[in-house]
Amino acid sequence: MADGGSFDTFPKLLLRNAAQFGNGPAFRHKDLGIWQTWTWTEVAGIVRAYAAGLQRIGLQPGDTIAIVGSNRPKLYWTVMAAQALRAIPVPVYSDAVADELAYVLAHADVKFVAAQDQEQVDKILSVSDRVPHLRKIVYDEPRGLRDYDHSRLVAIHDVIEGGRAALAGNPALGDQIDEIIRQGEGSDVSIILYTSGTTGASKGVMLSARRCIDAVTDTVRFDRLTENDVALAYLPLAWVGDHYLNYAQGLAAGFCMACPESGETVEQDLREIGPTFYFAPPRVFENMLTRVMIRMEDAAPIKRRIFDYFLGIARRHGESILTGKPVPVSGRLLYALGRLILYEPLKNVLGLSRVRVAYTAGEAIGPDLFAFYRSIGLNLKQLYGQTEAFLYVTCQPDGEIYSDTVGPAAPNVDIRIAESGEVQFRSPGMFVRYFKDQAKTAEALTPDGYVKTGDAGFFDEQTGHLKIIDRAKDVGRLADGTIFAPKYLENKLKFFPSIKEAVAFGDSREFVCAILNIDLTAVGSWAERNNIAYGSYQELAGHPQVYDLVTKSVEEVNRSLAEEKVMAGAQIRRFLILHKELDADDGELTRTQKVRRGFIAERYGPLVTALYDGSHEADISTEVTFEDGRKGVIAARVKIRDVQTIGAAEPFGRAA
Amino acid sequence: MRMPDTSEILLQVEGVSLAFGGVKALRDVSLDIRKGEIRAIIGPNGAGKTSMLNVINGFYHPNRGAITFKGRTRAQMQPFEASRGGIARTFQNVALFKGMSALDNIMAGRTLKMRRGLLWQMLRYGPALTEEIEHRHRVEEIIDFLEIEPIRKVPVARLPYGLQKRVELGRALAMEPDLLLLDEPMAGMNLEEKKDMSRFILDVNDYYGTTIALIEHDMAVVMDLSHRVVVLDHGVKIADGTPDEVKKDQGVIDAYLGIAH
Numbered sequence: 034m035a036d037g038g039s040f041d042t043f044p045k046l047l048l049r050n051a052a053q054f055g056n057g058p059a060f061r062h063k064d065l066g067i068w069q070t071w072t073w074t075e076v077a078g079i080v081r082a083y084a085a086g087l088q089r090i091g092l093q094p095g096d097t098i099a100i101v102g103s104n105r106p107k108l109y110w111t112v113m114a115a116q117a118l119r120a121i122p123v124p125v126y127s128d129a130v131a132d133e134l135a136y137v138l139a140h141a142d143v144k145f146v147a148a149q150d151q152e153q154v155d156k157i158l159s160v161s162d163r164v165p166h167l168r169k170i171v172y173d174e175p176r177g178l179r180d181y182d183h184s185r186l187v188a189i190h191d192v193i194e195g196g197r198a199a200l201a202g203n204p205a206l207g208d209q210i211d212e213i214i215r216q217g218e219g220s221d222v223s224i225i226l227y228t229s230g231t232t233g234a235s236k237g238v239m240l241s242a243r244r245c246i247d248a249v250t251d252t253v254r255f256d257r258l259t260e261n262d263v264a265l266a267y268l269p270l271a272w273v274g275d276h277y278l279n280y281a282q283g284l285a286a287g288f289c290m291a292c293p294e295s296g297e298t299v300e301q302d303l304r305e306i307g308p309t310f311y312f313a314p315p316r317v318f319e320n321m322l323t324r325v326m327i328r329m330e331d332a333a334p335i336k337r338r339i340f341d342y343f344l345g346i347a348r349r350h351g352e353s354i355l356t357g358k359p360v361p362v363s364g365r366l367l368y369a370l371g372r373l374i375l376y377e378p379l380k381n382v383l384g385l386s387r388v389r390v391a392y393t394a395g396e397a398i399g400p401d402l403f404a405f406y407r408s409i410g411l412n413l414k415q416l417y418g419q420t421e422a423f424l425y426v427t428c429q430p431d432g433e434i435y436s437d438t439v440g441p442a443a444p445n446v447d448i449r450i451a452e453s454g455e456v457q458f459r460s461p462g463m464f465v466r467y468f469k470d471q472a473k474t475a476e477a478l479t480p481d482g483y484v485k486t487g488d489a490g491f492f493d494e495q496t497g498h499l500k501i502i503d504r505a506k507d508v509g510r511l512a513d514g515t516i517f518a519p520k521y522l523e524n525k526l527k528f529f530p531s532i533k534e535a536v537a538f539g540d541s542r543e544f545v546c547a548i549l550n551i552d553l554t555a556v557g558s559w560a561e562r563n564n565i566a567y568g569s570y571q572e573l574a575g576h577p578q579v580y581d582l583v584t585k586s587v588e589e590v591n592r593s594l595a596e597e598k599v600m601a602g603a604q605i606r607r608f609l610i611l612h613k614e615l616d617a618d619d620g621e622l623t624r625t626q627k628v629r630r631g632f633i634a635e636r637y638g639p640l641v642t643a644l645y646d647g648s649h650e651a652d653i654s655t656e657v658t659f660e661d662g663r664k665g666v667i668a669a670r671v672k673i674r675d676v677q678t679i680g681a682a683e684p685f686g687r688a689a
Numbered sequence: 690m691r692m693p694d695t696s697e698i699l700l701q702v703e704g705v706s707l708a709f710g711g712v713k714a715l716r717d718v719s720l721d722i723r724k725g726e727i728r729a730i731i732g733p734n735g736a737g738k739t740s741m742l743n744v745i746n747g748f749y750h751p752n753r754g755a756i757t758f759k760g761r762t763r764a765q766m767q768p769f770e771a772s773r774g775g776i777a778r779t780f781q782n783v784a785l786f787k788g789m790s791a792l793d794n795i796m797a798g799r800t801l802k803m804r805r806g807l808l809w810q811m812l813r814y815g816p817a818l819t820e821e822i823e824h825r826h827r828v829e830e831i832i833d834f835l836e837i838e839p840i841r842k843v844p845v846a847r848l849p850y851g852l853q854k855r856v857e858l859g860r861a862l863a864m865e866p867d868l869l870l871l872d873e874p875m876a877g878m879n880l881e882e883k884k885d886m887s888r889f890i891l892d893v894n895d896y897y898g899t900t901i902a903l904i905e906h907d908m909a910v911v912m913d914l915s916h917r918v919v920v921l922d923h924g925v926k927i928a929d930g931t932p933d934e935v936k937k938d939q940g941v942i943d944a945y946l947g948i949a950h
Contacts, residue, residue, distance in 0.1 A: 065829035066841065176834075177892065297839040661881070 041219030042242040044080070044117040046284045048214065051077035054260050054287045060106045063294035063302060071106065073287065076113075079193060083114035084210050086196025087145070090169055090187065094119035094213070097141045097225065101125045101134070101157065102149025104266045104292045107173045107189045109280060111147040116223055116242075117214050123225045123237070124271035126624050127153065128617070130662070133235075135160035137227050138167065141237055141468065146170045147189065151177040154186065219243025225468050226273050228420050229623045237468030238273075238420045248423045248462025249281040251444035255428070256390045260287035262309045263387075267292075267299045272625065274394075277424040278312050303384030311391040315398040316626065318413075320554075321383055322405060323530060327558050343371040344408075351376075351408030356432045376409040385411055392416050392428070394439070395625060397501075397520075399528035403436035415439050417501060421477065421484050422446075423462030427499050438498030448499065449483065455505040456490045457483040489518075507630065509540030515602030517545065519630060522603065525593065529586040530555040531579075534615050534622075536633050538641060539603060546644040547608040548637065549583060550574075550615055556582070571612045571669060580674055583610060587676045595679035604678040607644050609651075611637070612669035618658040640671060649673050698757075699724040699868060699900050700745065705754030707740055707924075714740040715751070716924045722868065727894050728902045729915035729932075733944060736921040738904045739781065742870050745902070746778055747771040759867070773801060777866035779857045781873045781904075787846035791856045794845055795831060798863030799824040831859045834896070835889060851882035858889060862897070869893070871903040875910055883907065887914055912936065920944065 040046045050059065050073040059073040071079070092098060098115045100122055102108050112122040123141045125134060127149065134156055138146065144166050148154045154172055161167055171189045172178060178186065200207050223242035227235040252258075264283065268275035283290045288310070293302040329340055350364040360368075380386045391406075391413045398415065406413045416428035417439035426448065429440035442448045446460040463484055466474040477485055489508050490501040502508065503520040511517050519537040526535035526547065534550035551574055559582065560567060567573040591604040615621040621633055634641055636655060643651030654668035700722040707715040715737045722728045730738045743749040745756065747766035755762050758774060766774075777798070785794050802824065803810070809817035832838055835855050845853055854874060861869055874890065875883045887910060893899050905911045911918060912932040920928040920935055922944040928935050935941055 065826065065833060066838075067829075176896075179895070294838050295836075301839070661884075 041246060042116065042214070042217040042221060043223060043246070043281070043284050044113065044214045044217060046246070047073075047077055047080060047113060047117075050260075050284065050287045057260050057287065058263075058289040059283075059287075060109065061289060061291040061306070062106045063292075063298070063305075066294075068291075068305070076110065080110050080113045080117060081207070081210055082196040082200060083110055083189070083193045084117040084196065084213075085200050085206055086192035086194075087114055087120075087171075088118060088210070089195060089199060090145075090171075090192065092118055092120050092145055096120045096145070097123050097143045098145040098147060099123045099125050099138055099141065099143040100147045100270060101129075101153045102127050102147070102173065102270065103296055104268075104270060104275070104279075105149060105173055106292055108147060108149060108270060109266075109290065109292075111171070111189070112224070112280065116217075117210065119213060119217055119221055121222050121225055123227070124276070125227065126229075126269055126271045128269075128624065130618065130658075131156050131160050135163040137235065137237075138164040141225060141227075142166050144168045148172045150174040154178060154181070217242070219246070222465065224276060226276060226420050227271065229272075229625045229627075236470060236473055239465045239468050240423050240462070241465050244462050244465075245277075245281055245423055246285060247445075248425060248460065249277065249285045251461060252425055252428070253282055253286045255430070255444055256310070258282060258286040258288060258310060258390075262286060262288035262389070263306060264288060264290055264310045264312075265293060265299070265303055265306050265308045266290040267296075267302075268312065269624070273418075273420040273424050274312060278310070278392075281423075282310075300384065304382070305384075307384060307387040309387050309389045311385065311388045313391075313393060314395040314626075315393050315402065316396070318393060318398070318406060319402055322402060323552070323554055325379070325383070326530075327554065330558070330562075340375065343375040344405075346371050347376060347408035348404065351410065352404060352434075355407055355410060355412065356434065372410065379409060380411065388412070390414070394418065396627070397524040398436060399524075400436040401528070407434065416443070417499065418443075419486060421464045421486075422458060422460045423464070425462070426456075426458050426460060426486070429498070433496070433498070435493075435496055435498060438493055438496055438500050440498050442499075447483075450491060451479075451485075453505060454489040454491070454508070456486045456488050456499065456501070458486065459483050511539055511545070511602060512541060512543045513602065516600070517603050518600075521600070522547070522590070522594075522605065523628070525590045526587065526605075529589070531559065531582055532586060534628060536615075536628050536630055537605070538630075538634065538644065542645065544606045545603050546641070547587070547605050548633065548640065548644075549608055549610050551579060551583065551610055553614070570614065571667075574610045574612055575669070575672060577672075580610065580672065583608070584674055584676060588679075591676065591679050601680055604680075605676055606678060607673055607675050609640060609644065609671050609673045611640075612653070612671055613655070613657065613667055616657070618660075619656075643673060697724045698722070699759065700902075701757040702741075702745065703755050703757070705741075705744055705751040705756070707737075707744060707749055707751045713924050715744065715921075717754070718921065718924070718926045719754075720919050720926065720929065722900060722902055723917075724900055725894070725898055726900060726916040727890070727914055728900075729911045729918045730902065730904050730921065731906075731908070731911055731918060732921035735923070737924040738921055739872055740924075741921065742778065742872055742902070742904060745771075745868075746776050746870055772864060772866075775864075775867035776870065777861035777864040777868075778870035779854070779861050779872060779874060781876060783850070783853045783857050785845045785853060785857055785860070788844055790842050791837060791845055791848070791852075791859070792828065792832070792841045794856055795828045795859040795863050796824065798860035799828065801864060827865075828859075828863055831862050834862075834892070835859050851878050851885070854878070854882075854886065855889065858886075858893075862893065862899075865897075866899060869899050869901045871901060871905075873904050873906065875905060875907055883910060890914060 054073045056072045058070050059076040060071040061068050100108050100111050115122040125137050146157050169185050171187050171192055173189050175188050219242050221242050222239045223245055225237045225239050227237050264279050266279040279290050291306045293299045346367045350360050350368045353360050394416045414429040418424040418426045425443040427440040428443050448458045451457050487505050488501050489503055489505040490499055493500050503518040507519055509517045517539040522537040523535040526532050532549055533552035536548045539545035587605050594600045594604050617624055640651050640653050650670055650672045652670050656664055657667050658664055698721045702720050705715055705718050732738050744751050747768045750765045805817040805820050875886050894901055918932055918935045920941050927940045928938040
């Protein structure tokens with residue numbers, strides 16, 4: 034077992050791993066249908082050659098190098114090689130559109146970019162006149178790039194081989210590289226991660242090597258991760274989650290990072306690799322469950338009966354067995370049988386058989402969804418964190434799991450709740466500052482050195498765990514003073530399988546309204562079973578029977594709100610189903626798939642007005658961006674429904 | 690687009706005529722296909738385009754005329770001789786083994802390259818295994834090339850049409866052909882699928898250096914993709930040249946738009 038220990042930079046950890054785990058797997062990548070493996074010794078050798086190669090083409094200590102692409106070993110090695118040279122890697126979201134990319138590349142003053150393939154190279158070249166310091170682009174996959182002007186383009190393979198040749202020809206160069214690694218200090222900025230930009234332009238969060246390693250050392254111990262663990266590195270490279278969970282923990286614990294063949298094959302790769310440490314946002318768990326349920330609906334009746342029966346057993350005893358609470362012998366026996374017949378085969382199909390520790394974060398997870406995975410024996414836990422903390426602020430220890438909390442403070446993290454209700458923390462991994470933004474840095478810190486999370490929350494009295502309700506600035510009040518926490522409502526709505534996205538409005542208004550997105554998979558399958566014909570998403574979304582279906586869910590939400598004294602006044606009185614799916618390409622979601630409420634309110638202004646003026650339909654036409662970057666206009670007439678509220682509240686628009 | 694490097698002629702069709710009973714499908718047609726080019730055969734319905742492809746790969750035997758492929762002239766050729774000689778094709782309506790996976794379908798394209806006998810292959814041992822691994826490697830390269838990794842193990846019957854076409858192209862590529870015949874590679878595709886397919890055709894030509902002859906109805910596609918175009922109408926060649934030349938040709942315009950009588 035290993036952790037960060039006394040090592041203060043990642044390249045030093047890499048050398049430690051090469052010495053300690055030598056032939057243990059460090060990276061896997063499926064290429065040409067076969068999983069290729071690189072050991073720690075090999076990776077250390079490659080990174081050394083790569084660093085020498087990058088130095089030859091001009092990468093200096095302190096320079097920034099952007100990394101654009103999906104999870105490929107060569108891109109992770111770029112991070113390592115850059116850190117070895119004391120340069121600063123800046124990963125960028127690979128699905129960023131040209132403008133976003135240009136902003137980050139220019140803001141970070143990048144001199145070099147490592148790109149995955151022709152698509153990314155094209156994107157970078159298209160904005161290269163806006164990136165004044167750009168000198169060279171290195172790329173992983175040569176396909177389609179043969180006819181490009183190679184004065185500024187080099188294949189990563191050639192950089193590595195060039196470095197290897199130079200090292201072979203000049204032993205002093207090797208010493209020089211090793212010397213730079215030795216000189217690396219814990220206070221070096223080891224990476225700049227740009228935030229996804231939920232609120233305006235994205236900020237470059239600078240993290241130092243020492244703090245990163247201290248933070249991961251704590252969590253590697255917390256979850257007892259070792260060199261025998263395996264993680265599937267499929268999260269976006271530029272997201273703190275991937276850099277923390279896979280890269281940093283991988284180096285600290287010495288476990289293997291397996292890179293999927295491509296974004297579309299993740300599911301199959303998951304089954305083949307069988308990771309022992311797994312992270313996925315609630316959305317992924319939800320999609321998995323939806324797919325299982327849809328397939329079960331098509332299964333033979335006898336199989337469905339077995340499935341339902343054993344899921345019932347799991348619901349009753351599974352969680353207790355997982356957390357080690359007392360369970361009657363009969364329950365244990367039935368559960369054991371269920372494991373044999375259902376739970377283990379099901380986990381195997383999902384690729385979760387070997388998972389020892391699984392986390393979810395980013396959004397609230399539905400209680401049923403959470404309970405489902407835990408009941409079939411998956412040790413799924415929640416954490417709460419942010420880029421500024423280098424991920425972890427809180428996390429749930431084994432055995433103390435609740436679906437509506439995010440856990441107590443992570444090891445060595447100090448949390449306090451400000452008077453405004455905002456959560457503030459001090460943590461080992463907390464960021465140094467925002468890159469080139471003194472004002473924002475000052476804004477994010479309290480005078481006594483705590484980081485303001487911008488989230489409102491409170492500590493649950495029974496469990497001592499933190500509960501997050503919403504972004505502090507989003508918590509508003511209705512005209513009559515009732516507390517309005519939009520996210521809280523949206524999450525309740527989204528827990529219904531037919532509702533994919535929800536946007537609630539109500540701040541300074543008289544009542545609450547919502548704009549909804551249906552889930553095409555779930556509603557589509559429901560439509561098929563009920564013989565409802567539809568030609569497009571738009572048509573399905575506007576179907577009266579779909580409205581009926583969704584109305585029931587909204588009423589359900591109102592019923593649950595009515596039970597909570599504080600929230601009872603914030604029941605949803607009117608809603609509409611949007612004619613198109615909210616999309617990050619249209620700026621409606623962030624790259625991490627969170628809704629941008631303000632932007633949506635502006636973009637669909639006429640619809641919001643209609644929600645509040647009592648009309649029963651409204652016209653809207655909006656510009657959309659297609660997958661290939663072209664723009665078009667979608668126009669639609671959207672219907673609005675009134676919903677029954679529970680309790681004293683008078684239903685609105687009865688006469689309208 | 691890069692022009693082919695040589696003007697060396699890979700395939701020469703000379704004075705070919707083909708008749709089914711009284712129907713004259715081809716009348717004294719001559720055309721050449723140069724090494725490394727993308728050659729389009731266009732024409733209105735019933736012009737004899739598919740017949741031409743079938744003559745080239747030996748499926749039909751012309752009543753008159755000769756075909757010279759890689760310097761060897763013959764009046765008749767069997768399809769298997771054509772494929773052994775390095776001619777591969779795809780079909781207007783996809784002709785895959787529907788129940789087999791995409792991988793197996795492409796693997797089937799390697800059959801002619803397999804050297805070990807049936808017995809060895811049934812044993813799947815020793816030299817046959819080594820050989821299979823080598824073929825699988827080539828097939829995986831094609832899968833990577835055509836970006837169909839996610840559907841490797843999916844039975845083709847379950848795939849959407851555009852992907853089936855791509856698998857069919859993969860199977861033809863697996864033969865490592867010198868000449869690739871594509872019969873309406875974009876028929877029935879939506880805009881995005883057409884774009885993808887066009888890119889793959891250009892990539893195949895560029896990356897593998899494969900000579901391509903294709904039949905296509907979408908004029909925009911033809912004009913963008915091909916180096917030279919031959920136009921057939923009622924079995925007669927009415928024009929031959931670069932896309933620009935053909936576009937301006939009065940005979941072609943008349944054939945497509947009709948003439949006032």
